[in-house]
Amino acid sequence: MKVQAPEGREAPPTPSDISFTPARPLPTTAYLTAAAILALLAATLCYQLTAILVTGSTTRLLLGAVLPIAALGWPLSLAYRRSRQSQQDWTARRYVEARTGAASSRNAAITSLGLSGCVAIVAVLALMVFTNDGAVQKTFFNGEYMTRSFFDILRALWINVQIALGAQILAMVFGLVLAIGRQLPGRGFRPVRALSIAYIDVFRGIPSVVLIYLVCYGLPLTEVPFLSGGSLIVYAIVALAMTYSAYNAELYRAGIESINPGQSSAALSMGLTQTDVMRFVILPQMARNIAAPMLSTFIGLQKDTALVIVVGIIDAFSQAKIYSANDFNLSAVTAVCIVFVLITIPQTRFVDYLLARSGARKTGV
Amino acid sequence: MSRAFIEFDTVTKRYGDLTVLDKVDLTVDRHEVVTLIGASGSGKSTLLRCVNGLENIQGGQILLNGDVVSGEGVDLVALRRRVGIVFQSYNLFPHMTVLRNCTLTPVRAGVATRAEAERNARVMLERVGLKDKADAYPDQLSGGQQQRVAIARAMLMRPQALLLDEITSALDPELVIEVLNLVRELASDGITMMMTTHEMPFAREISSKVCFLHQGTILEQGPPEQIFDSPSTPELRSFLRKIHEAGRD
Numbered sequence: 001m002k003v004q005a006p007e008g009r010e011a012p013p014t015p016s017d018i019s020f021t022p023a024r025p026l027p028t029t030a031y032l033t034a035a036a037i038l039a040l041l042a043a044t045l046c047y048q049l050t051a052i053l054v055t056g057s058t059t060r061l062l063l064g065a066v067l068p069i070a071a072l073g074w075p076l077s078l079a080y081r082r083s084r085q086s087q088q089d090w091t092a093r094r095y096v097e098a099r100t101g102a103a104s105s106r107n108a109a110i111t112s113l114g115l116s117g118c119v120a121i122v123a124v125l126a127l128m129v130f131t132n133d134g135a136v137q138k139t140f141f142n143g144e145y146m147t148r149s150f151f152d153i154l155r156a157l158w159i160n161v162q163i164a165l166g167a168q169i170l171a172m173v174f175g176l177v178l179a180i181g182r183q184l185p186g187r188g189f190r191p192v193r194a195l196s197i198a199y200i201d202v203f204r205g206i207p208s209v210v211l212i213y214l215v216c217y218g219l220p221l222t223e224v225p226f227l228s229g230g231s232l233i234v235y236a237i238v239a240l241a242m243t244y245s246a247y248n249a250e251l252y253r254a255g256i257e258s259i260n261p262g263q264s265s266a267a268l269s270m271g272l273t274q275t276d277v278m279r280f281v282i283l284p285q286m287a288r289n290i291a292a293p294m295l296s297t298f299i300g301l302q303k304d305t306a307l308v309i310v311v312g313i314i315d316a317f318s319q320a321k322i323y324s325a326n327d328f329n330l331s332a333v334t335a336v337c338i339v340f341v342l343i344t345i346p347q348t349r350f351v352d353y354l355l356a357r358s359g360a361r362k363t364g365v
Numbered sequence: 366m367s368r369a370f371i372e373f374d375t376v377t378k379r380y381g382d383l384t385v386l387d388k389v390d391l392t393v394d395r396h397e398v399v400t401l402i403g404a405s406g407s408g409k410s411t412l413l414r415c416v417n418g419l420e421n422i423q424g425g426q427i428l429l430n431g432d433v434v435s436g437e438g439v440d441l442v443a444l445r446r447r448v449g450i451v452f453q454s455y456n457l458f459p460h461m462t463v464l465r466n467c468t469l470t471p472v473r474a475g476v477a478t479r480a481e482a483e484r485n486a487r488v489m490l491e492r493v494g495l496k497d498k499a500d501a502y503p504d505q506l507s508g509g510q511q512q513r514v515a516i517a518r519a520m521l522m523r524p525q526a527l528l529l530d531e532i533t534s535a536l537d538p539e540l541v542i543e544v545l546n547l548v549r550e551l552a553s554d555g556i557t558m559m560m561t562t563h564e565m566p567f568a569r570e571i572s573s574k575v576c577f578l579h580q581g582t583i584l585e586q587g588p589p590e591q592i593f594d595s596p597s598t599p600e601l602r603s604f605l606r607k608i609h610e611a612g613r614d
Contacts, residue, residue: 271446
């Protein structure tokens with residue numbers, strides 16, 4: 001579509017023709033300048049990095065200068081060319097072309113900014129790791145120490161998995177009891193409500209590590225029948241479940257409150273009992289709403305299993321600490337970080353999948 | 366022995382200092398269709414919700430078939446199985462199929478086995494014109510279809526009375542008629558009904574009695590012709606004029 005220039009009008013003048021003032025294209029200068037500066041910075045950082053990593057001067061020139069400049073310069077030059085074109089279009093009174101040109105110049109500049117930003121951040125991190133004769137790399141990412149400890153760490157991770165699963169199951173059940181307990185209606189349930197709220201208030205406030213310490217060291221000392229006979233791992237499970245059931249109770253409560261009150265009105269008014277309303281109407285809908293935040297607290301719990309080191313349970317972290325003390329090197333502990341991250345990612349994807357599937361089933365896709 | 370099925374005896378409902386229903390007296394006879402009209406906030410919906418105990422009352426009493434069903438000590442679950450209610454917002458259970466929405470309560474209440482309940486539900490769904498939607502989920506249905514499912518769901522408990530709370534207010538105009546036709550059919554089957562509505566022509570056609578609520582009291586009640594054609598209070602006249610000006614009569 002071409003917009004007629006003011007003097008090119010042949011049609012009878014209309015009021016809008018008389019004062020025809022085309023909207024100017026979006027300004028691009030600031031974007032271009034910022035993109036250029038960041039690209040320059042990123043290229044410089046890359047060049048610095050090659051000084052540490054690469055020996056030959058030709059390869060250094062190739063990897064440190066030519067490659068980054070080509071990669072980062074391409075979107076930048078695209079943005080610049082489009083901006084120039086836009087200016088030419090504007091002077092030639094091709095207003096629409098000038099405006100689309102300026103907009104796409106901006107888009108290219110934003111792409112360039114993002115790319116240069118990523119390269120710069122990666123280069124800075126790499127510089128930190130490899131600088132000072134690779135001190136960081138040798139301390140945290142020593143491949144030999146990592147592989148040597150890896151299988152023992154994996155074996156010890158089984159302890160973390162047991163504690164996490166046990167505590168999660170307990171915390172989900174007990175948390176639900178607490179959540180329902182704190183919203184039982186009527187005067188008669190007031191003590192139950194008060195007790196539930198008190199439990200949640202208290203146990204959400206106590207640091208997990210302190211609770212693990214108290215339960216694992218304290219219960220055996222009390223010599224109470226039954227309670228004092230458990231293994232350290234069972235105590236750790238109980239201690240973590242005590243904290244996390246308080247977290248989960250609040251999560252359940254939010255989930256229950258997120259259900260439209262019309263749902264329980266409708267269910268009650270058909271003559272379902274309170275228990276059936278909870279079981280068939282509220283809880284299934286709540287489960288879908290809280291799946292994602294529940295996974296977040298579960299991941300929190302998984303990480304907190306590393307706290308059992310304070311009571312001498314040999315879990316993944318504690319195993320890695322033994323290695324790192326022997327090696328005078330932290331790479332084994334870094335390996336623990338990697339392992340923990342690796343086990344959480346599939347869980348997130350799994351919950352995403354479950355939510356997508358339940359959403360799809362509900363809408364019949 | 367009176368034929369009264371639902372009786373309101375000086376029913377008063379308060380939220381804190383706010384009096385929502387003020388000494389309401391009303392009787393609904395068997396097989397009667399009683400329509401409550403009035404501006405929003407006049408207490409129509411609250412009055413309906415009191416009948417099956419979704420709201421408790423602070424004064425007076427409500428009787429169902431001669432027995433008090435308000436106040437302490439009433440078996441609400443049993444009461445609600447006798448008095449069904451349908452809401453403006455349908456309130457179908459979104460995580461269940463239409464069929465399961467319809468069979469959940471009969472099965473849980475023990476009035477039918479699962480197989481019987483499903484058979485009954487399919488018959489009822491056919492009657493409301495949704496035979497082929499039994500396995501659909503509520504969000505795959507139009508508003509009118511959802512509301513018809515909600516009515517079917519309420520009717521499957523074989524209630525002795527049905528309360529309809531502005532059941533067409535959330536519907537697009539072209540979907541209203543399918544729901545009203547269904548209500549018309551239920552009324553001609555002789556179920557006792559109380560309803561609130563903004564569809565004045567429908568209220569005039571279907572009701573045996575129309576009550577005008579104003580600020581928590583029934584200002585006028587009587588046969589529809591009397592209420593719509595010769596209103597005696599200025600409040601009702603003003604209400605009907607507003608309805609007329611909005612083109613809803």
